[in-house]
Amino acid sequence: MSELNKRRYMPKILFVEDDPFIAEIYKKKLESSGFDVVNVTTGKAVLEKAKEQPMFDLVLLDLVIPEMNGMDVLEQLRIFFEDRRIQQFE
Amino acid sequence: MLLFPEMIFFWTVVFLLFSLGCFILYKNPREPMNQSFFLLTISVLVWMAVSFFEDEAVAVLWHFPLLEADFAFGAFASFCLLLFCLDIIRWEPAKDRWFRGALLGIAAMIGVTVFSTDFIVAGYRIDSFNMISPVFGIGAYFYNILVVCASLSGLLAILWKFNDAEPAEKIKYAYLVSGLALSVSIVLVTNVLMTDYINGGPYYQFFSRLGIFGMVFVVLFPGYAMIRHSLFDVKFITAELLSFTILLVSFSQIFFSVDFFQVVVRFVIFIISAALVAFLIRAINNEIDRKEDLQLMADMLSSTNEQLHRLDNAKSEFISIASHQLRTPLTAIKGYLSLILEGSYGQVPPNIQDVLEKVYAVNNRLTQLVEDLLNISRIESGRIQYDFQPTQIETLAVELVDMFMLSAREKGIHLGIRLPKKSLPIIAVDQNKLREVISNLIDNAIKYTPEGSVTVEVGLSDDAAALRIIISDTGIGIEPETLGRLFKKFVRSQETSRMVVSGSGLGLYIGRNFVEAHGGKIWAESEGHGQGSRFIIELPFKRPDTDSRRVATFVDSYKLPHSEVGG
Numbered sequence: 001m002s003e004l005n006k007r008r009y010m011p012k013i014l015f016v017e018d019d020p021f022i023a024e025i026y027k028k029k030l031e032s033s034g035f036d037v038v039n040v041t042t043g044k045a046v047l048e049k050a051k052e053q054p055m056f057d058l059v060l061l062d063l064v065i066p067e068m069n070g071m072d073v074l075e076q077l078r079i080f081f082e083d084r085r086i087q088q089f090e
Numbered sequence: 091m092l093l094f095p096e097m098i099f100f101w102t103v104v105f106l107l108f109s110l111g112c113f114i115l116y117k118n119p120r121e122p123m124n125q126s127f128f129l130l131t132i133s134v135l136v137w138m139a140v141s142f143f144e145d146e147a148v149a150v151l152w153h154f155p156l157l158e159a160d161f162a163f164g165a166f167a168s169f170c171l172l173l174f175c176l177d178i179i180r181w182e183p184a185k186d187r188w189f190r191g192a193l194l195g196i197a198a199m200i201g202v203t204v205f206s207t208d209f210i211v212a213g214y215r216i217d218s219f220n221m222i223s224p225v226f227g228i229g230a231y232f233y234n235i236l237v238v239c240a241s242l243s244g245l246l247a248i249l250w251k252f253n254d255a256e257p258a259e260k261i262k263y264a265y266l267v268s269g270l271a272l273s274v275s276i277v278l279v280t281n282v283l284m285t286d287y288i289n290g291g292p293y294y295q296f297f298s299r300l301g302i303f304g305m306v307f308v309v310l311f312p313g314y315a316m317i318r319h320s321l322f323d324v325k326f327i328t329a330e331l332l333s334f335t336i337l338l339v340s341f342s343q344i345f346f347s348v349d350f351f352q353v354v355v356r357f358v359i360f361i362i363s364a365a366l367v368a369f370l371i372r373a374i375n376n377e378i379d380r381k382e383d384l385q386l387m388a389d390m391l392s393s394t395n396e397q398l399h400r401l402d403n404a405k406s407e408f409i410s411i412a413s414h415q416l417r418t419p420l421t422a423i424k425g426y427l428s429l430i431l432e433g434s435y436g437q438v439p440p441n442i443q444d445v446l447e448k449v450y451a452v453n454n455r456l457t458q459l460v461e462d463l464l465n466i467s468r469i470e471s472g473r474i475q476y477d478f479q480p481t482q483i484e485t486l487a488v489e490l491v492d493m494f495m496l497s498a499r500e501k502g503i504h505l506g507i508r509l510p511k512k513s514l515p516i517i518a519v520d521q522n523k524l525r526e527v528i529s530n531l532i533d534n535a536i537k538y539t540p541e542g543s544v545t546v547e548v549g550l551s552d553d554a555a556a557l558r559i560i561i562s563d564t565g566i567g568i569e570p571e572t573l574g575r576l577f578k579k580f581v582r583s584q585e586t587s588r589m590v591v592s593g594s595g596l597g598l599y600i601g602r603n604f605v606e607a608h609g610g611k612i613w614a615e616s617e618g619h620g621q622g623s624r625f626i627i628e629l630p631f632k633r634p635d636t637d638s639r640r641v642a643t644f645v646d647s648y649k650l651p652h653s654e655v656g657g
Contacts, residue, residue: 019418019422021419021422021425021426022418022421022422022425025422025425025426025428025429026425028429028434029425029429029434032434
């Protein structure tokens with residue numbers, strides 16, 4: 001793999017946070033570190049976005065979010081991505 | 091012919107039944123069971139009256155209408171009995187207005203048929219004993235089947251539900267069934283089995299009517315049970331039923347006396363036994379009242395308890411929400427400040443950088459205060475969850491001392507650590523909680539030490555049964571009168587107020603709670619003003635059982651789906 005390709009690849013992060021300020025801070029910080037950050041605020045939106053292509057490399061999930069509890073979202077993600085191993089960090 | 095005692099008996103029973111029905115309806119007019127009971131009482135009453143006057147009626151004009159009324163109200167009473175049975179077992183469909191209407195409608199239609207057609211009763215004749223006997227119509231079998239089915243299905247419904255019933259309900263059933271059984275057996279004995287003996291005998295009228303009068307038990311027994319529906323003890327009921335039976339036998343014996351002397355003797359016996367029964371019943375009722383009071387109090391207690399539980403949950407919910415809501419803005423402030431200080435929004439001039447660093451520090455202090463207050467409210471409501479993990483305490487201590495090295499150096503204080511030569515045994519602790527306690531103590535020590543040193547020492551207690559962590563300093567020291575109060579809420583040393591240091595005074599209180607949850611002790615020693623101070627934590631290797639059980643219950647009872655989740 002060439003040096004150019006390596007630099008062009010920006011890992012995609014789905015950042016789930018309902019507080020706009022916190023979301024902005026993390027987005028800025030992560031983008032300055034070379035990540036492609038998409039922010040969503042509700043559990044439902046996570047499930048919709050997560051099905052998009054190309055797939056996200058990482059989901060940062062707040063546990064207290066509107067509409068759905070973070071744990072429920074995680075459960076749904078596991079069901080949807082049955083064939084993929086979802087690693088959970090806390 | 092009109093027998094005088096019979097008249098008295100008749101009117102007594104009528105009065106008793108009528109007042110019983112009214113009383114029960116009056117107690118709770120909206121309860122379906124009370125309504126159907128009232129209907130049952132009235133129909134049995136009318137039926138009895140009709141049967142009674144049927145035999146007494148002299149005027150020929152009345153003979154046939156009374157006979158018809160006898161059949162009509164007999165049917166009505168049996169349907170009322172069915173409805174009442176269904177109400178007693180709280181059969182859901184019976185609560186429907188249409189169902190009740192339909193059931194009583196059938197009964198009413200039978201009545202109308204009896205009165206207006208010859209289908210059931212075609213006429214009457216005067217039999218050899220000078221009594222009115224019905225001449226049945228072609229539908230008489232149909233009538234009999236309906237009436238028997240209605241009464242029997244009510245009884246079967248009760249028997250069917252008997253096993254699943256609550257004890258208090260069972261008693262109601264038992265009363266109803268025994269009342270019914272008593273009535274039916276009287277009817278069987280007087281009007282079926284002994285007819286040969288009775289017919290033509292001197293007391294023919296009395297016996298033939300005993301069956302009709304016997305029907306009052308169907309109403310009397312369950313009525314009594316409904317009035318005292320909170321009876322709990324079967325023994326009471328047995329005693330009461332038995333005494334009533336004795337009373338009844340003794341009363342009826344008066345009417346079988348052959349001469350005046352016997353009447354007097356039997357009357358006296360009846361009065362004496364009545365007095366004894368009254369005494370017994372009163373004693374029993376007192377007992378029941380006491381039981382009812384107890385039950386009432388127990389009910390109140392359990393409802394209060396339930397309310398407390400709800401409040402408790404609401405409080406826990408509130409803490410969880412509050413902690414999220416309070417932390418989020420503070421985290422945002424911290425985040426923005428970090429971004430600015432790191433230069434993410436461009437170069438910051440040194441003087442502004444200085445101010446921002448102060449804002450950052452103040453914000454951190456506020457965050458810590460919020461954290462302390464949340465901890466306090468969790469501690470006070472018993473909602474702290476502990477997670478005990480095997481830990482090498484030296485590692486933890488070194489880590490913490492490293493963390494404070496910078497701030498100590500900035501203040502020009504020596505921060506040292508003293509570890510034992512032989513490594514200490516592993517101990518189960520909640521690492522996060524212990525970290526919070528120790529770092530608070532180191533932070534305090536640095537705060538209250540203008541010059542000199544702060545030392546963290548880890549070792550064994552004197553009896554080697556516990557771990558000991560000592561944080562000592564050469565600072566301002568603590569006055570003896572403050573030492574004892576130090577670990578209470580919102581207490582700070584007198585001296586500290588004169589110094590420019592921050593602190594909510596909650597840290598030590600929280601620390602004591604955390605350490606005590608480990609079954610340990612925390613205390614402070616100081617020689618006094620200017621002599622420095624020592625804070626000692628002792629954690630036993632074996633946590634006392636009671637304590638771990640306490641912690642375990644907390645964890646069990648306060649496991650909430652999304653509490654304790656930070657923002």
